[in-house]
Amino acid sequence: MSDQRKAIVVGVGPEAGLGGALCKRLAREGCHVFVAGRTPDKVEAVVRTIRSEGGRATGAPTDTTKEKDVTALFDHAEKEEGVLDLVVYNAGNAAMGQLHDMDATFFEQVWRVGCFGGFLVGREAVRRMLPRGRGTVIFTGATASLRGKPNTTAFAAAKAGLRSLAQSMARAYGPQGIHVAHVVVDGGIAGDKIVKGLPQFAQAMGEDGLVSLAGLADAYWYLHQQPRAAWTQELDLRTFKEPF
């Protein structure tokens, strides 16, 4: 047995994104972080940064919609020393589009990443945590988890499904010692996807107009640290400016 704590973060894109920020924070807290993302270059960049800061990280390029990939990811993590303490499902594709001109494959793909992958990862996490009766599983949600809009037809359906999955898991496995939480990020995130991808939008939101990576990482870490005598299942997060 070892005191080394392991964490798996699924859905890691750019370093300056929620997945990347969570990986770095968890490594600073002493976890050996398994960085799982679709794009090997991006995964490697996060791993390199963590190692350069003296942390422990292992890159694991993963297609979270493939059962084989997800099982392999957890097998890989299991082989390393330590106990699996925390799993974060952060994959999602905020693809926009309206129903009347939407391809069926588009809808299905958004659902595969947004919901089905969460099922695969959540199931694997629970299976591996149940024997110890400990562990935390956190799902990243969005405003769309709670309501649909014309442009979020596919995304909101996937996100609502993911939220329900998280709630079912919490009710099923909380009493067995596994803390399952769902974080509703109510607004744009101050990561590369928006800051670099949609600079005009980011600028229009102004200072503090986007939810900060550090603030999000704080909240995820706090959820993981909560004493089990009072656990949170769902946490909403927004900037103070957000007209929610």
Add this chain to the structure above:
Amino acid sequence: MSAKVCVVAGVGPGTGAALSRRFAAGGYRVAMLARDAGRLAALEREIDGSRGYAVDVTDAARVKEVVREIGSDIGTPAVLVHNAVSGHFAEFLDVAPEDLERTFRTNVLSLLHLGQAVVPSMLDGRGGAIVVTGNTSAWRGAANFAAFAPSKAAQRILAQSMARSLGPKGIHVAYVVIDAVIDVPWTRQAFASRPDDFFARPDAIAETVFHVVHQDRSAWTFEVDLRPFGEKW
């Protein structure tokens, strides 16, 4: 003199006392509000940096006065935790109008009174935080809850209205839904056969309230649910 001030309204032996201890341990001077002066005196002796104020929080004029006293005694409040609660449990046909009025006065109107008393000075650039402790009744009614649940639901919506109004002005308002039986002497008696894990511990609740109050304003929570891991819900 530079310690921040936290007002905890509704200090009994459970959550209110735990909140007072947590904020005192976190470096705050704590103003404890309750009707029972004797209980406050005992807690004052126990908790360093705390001070009790005997007050009925449904009395708007007294609330204003007490907040002024707190300001001159220990400083302007940066944090308000509203934990005062009045419960009444009876079947629908047995509920007297006064029962519902009483829960509304303590659970809803007092939040208006306290909020209106502390917010103006928080708007002077320093910001602040207001956290309201609620429970399952904020989300759903139930048999026996006709005189209680409506007041908690209204309290939650009042808090949400405050959050939307005050958030952009730098005041963080949050609502904590405690979906559980809290570990206090009377619930231990009422649920004597239940194991320790059945109860939500006041110190664990206080920990999350403290965390929420200290969230960076770039990622604020409005609503947070809390239950012990073994809770069926």
